[in-house]
Structures are given as C-alpha cells and as structure tokens.
Amino acid sequence: MTQALNAVGKQLAGKIVATQFVVLLVASLVTITNFSLQSGLGVLSGGLSAVIPNALFAVIAFRHAGARANKKVVQSFFVGEGVKLILTAVLLVLALLVTNFNPVWLLVGFVLTVIMQWIAPILYLKST
Numbered sequence: 768m769t770q771a772l773n774a775v776g777k778q779l780a781g782k783i784v785a786t787q788f789v790v791l792l793v794a795s796l797v798t799i800t801n802f803s804l805q806s807g808l809g810v811l812s813g814g815l816s817a818v819i820p821n822a823l824f825a826v827i828a829f830r831h832a833g834a835r836a837n838k839k840v841v842q843s844f845f846v847g848e849g850v851k852l853i854l855t856a857v858l859l860v861l862a863l864l865v866t867n868f869n870p871v872w873l874l875v876g877f878v879l880t881v882i883m884q885w886i887a888p889i890l891y892l893k894s895t
Contacts, residue, residue, distance in 0.1 A: 780825035783887040787818050790883045791876060798872070809872030816858035816873075817880040824851040 791814035799807030827847035831839040862873050 809868030813876030
C-alpha cells in the first residue's frame with residue numbers, strides 16, 4: 768500500500784516536472800520567434816533555474832516510503848526542499864552573473880515555470 772502511494776507521488780512529481788519543462792520550451796520558442804534568440808535563451812535559463820531544482824527535489828523527496836521509514840520520509844522532504852532552495856538561488860545568481868541575458872527575460876522564465884509548478888497538480892489530480 769505505501770509503495771503504491773509512493774509510486775503515485777513519484778508519478779505526479781514526474782508529470783509536474785515534465786509539464787514545467789514542456790511549457791518552458793514552448794515559452795522559449797515563442798519568445799525566440801516574437802523577440803530574439805537572446806530573449807528566448809534568457810527565458811530558458813530562468814526557467815531551468817526552477818525546473819532543475821524541482822526535479823532534484825522530486826528525486827530526493829520520494830526516496831523513502833512507509834510507516835517504518837516515516838522519519839526518513841520527513842527527512843527526505845526537508846533535505847529535498849533545502850537542496851531545491853539553495854540550488855535555485857545558485858542557478859539564478861549564475862544566470863545573472865555569467866550570462867548577459869536581460870534579467871527581465873530570466874525572471875519571466877522563472878516565474879512562468881514556478882506558476883506551472885502550482886497549476887500542474889490541478890491538471891493531473893482527479894476531482895472527487
């Protein structure tokens with residue numbers, strides 16, 4: 768039973784990350800088409816600053832399952848969230864310092880991807 772619940776959580780997390788990535792790619796392509804390659808790459812960089820840490824969180828958070836492993840489950844979520852927050856900050860700072868992308872486009876990609884993180888679960892959860 769607990770393995771089944773863990774599998775459902777892993778599947779949902781995978782779908783959310785995949786949805787974020789697809790929306791990010793579409794947004795980047797639309798930006799490249801309507802503005803410039805530089806702008807589209809800025810959107811992509813900003814979005815990847817959210818997608819990569821979110822994917823890593825999903826891997827770490829769903830490592831353990833079951834009542835016997837309840838401390839490990841909670842610890843995995845805390846560690847996963849900490850890694851996600853730190854990696855997000857590092858990737859955003861790197862994108863701002865190392866590239867010459869307009870910060871507005873980086874922020875557009877980041878915000879769009881984070882919003883998809885909130886919306887995607889609604890798309891995949893069955894209504895009761």
